[in-house]
Amino acid sequence: MFSTRKYFGGGHATMATCTISNDAADETNDPGAAPYGNFINYYTFNPPENRLSLIPATILQDLGYKDGHESTLILDVGCNSGELSVAFYKHLVLDPVCEEETKRRRVHLLGFDLDEILIQRAQQTNPLPDCISFIPLDITEGTDQLQDYLNHHSCSHFHLCLCLAVTMWVHLNHGDSGMLQLLSRLASISQHLLLEAQPWKCYRSAARRLRKLGRSDFDHFKTLKIRGDVAEHAREHLEKHCGMELIQSFGSTSWDRKLLLFKKR
Template identity: 85%
Template sequence: MATCSISSGDIDEINDPGAAPYGNFINYYTFNPPENRLSLIPATLLQDLGYRDGHQTTLILDVGCNSGELSVAFYKHLVQESVCQEESDKWKVNLLGFDLDEILIQRAQQNNPRPRSISFIPLDITKDNDQLQDYLDHHGCSHFHLCLCLAVTMWVHLNHGDSGLLQVLSRLASISQHLLLEAQPWKCYRSAARRLRKLGRSDFDHFKTLKIRGDVAEHAREHLERNCGMELIRSFGSTTWERKLLLFKRR
């Protein structure tokens, strides 16, 4: 049933976390197609959050977008399917996807069907930079209206430790009105570490010393609510990999 070990054994790169130490799998969407998550998200989400009436521009940020397939599918799901042509002329939705893997971003750029509305840039969220603020300034917005952080937290956590995880959550909260979070559960951490050991490599730098463990989604919720001025407003249930999709809102 739900699993974090990847079953497509014929794709070596996917099964080799040494080749994808940040979760930068080259064929991610062959084993986790966009539909797995999209089926849980209502197509009316942006309207439900109040981002249609009176909004000329709505900005979506996709953190760790990999090759961009989910970003594009998400955009189409939320925008094209739910908006008639006349309205879509008035209501602009722009999505910025970024990932630390430049090759994945090149693929995302090459396959982008809506380059006027969707853009992809290489960026590491754990490093200081002005690019997200520049994008907001360019669109005359103080915040992203919706930030997607899907299946990224574990990789930040394993590579940058507890403080790295909390800093990233704080940073995303500081630039977002709404945050949709899919945190990998703890069993995924064990699988990722086990796969690494099988390859004869040492553990992720921080795996053994992490204090945030167990129910990672709950730890993330506590941090966002206690320290980042956000509140959990909705849970969209569990994906086929038993991961919750949690929606937070700035208070």
């Protein structure tokens, strides 16, 4: 029996309890049914291609990560059930002709999410267990598990961190300080950070959907001071307080969300 303690993550946006009730499962076609973003069929309405079509397959090489003896590590924050993690790995790494090429490149991806049921699904359907791992993790309680993973691979940081459609759920449930703390923690363990922050109109829509379901409003929605262009606020925090700089924008997804790439100075 899973704990019902609240966790914090993303599912390309997940911040959720570890269990999903039968009532919640019945509501999965309603976007308002997941107040923490832990949609159990998320990739049916936002498939991986929505992001991958904007990200060049050569991004690792473009960032200077060449084939060699050292491992290249990718972190996927709020990986949900893992479909995007796997698709992203294949997009960047996997040679469609020769899968042995993957092993030579020594690229490893770690995905984590707070919803243990989603992580179980990711683990069970993972087609590349030698290269991709999934763990349940509440990053607000620390990064010890991530540090253990880095130590196992003899690395001091993740070379590329994905934080895609996670910030809003953290923001709504943990306030301004919670979102900024998330960005700071990711910046502290990452050389590059690919960020997709939901625009403010998504906050209003999420709050409206909760109200339509007759549920309590988000704890912090009415008291948030960070509003408007949330991606710009995130950029300012990363550049002023986290030692990172924006080096590229890959444009906006079909959901009008910017994909911004930051690099540690």
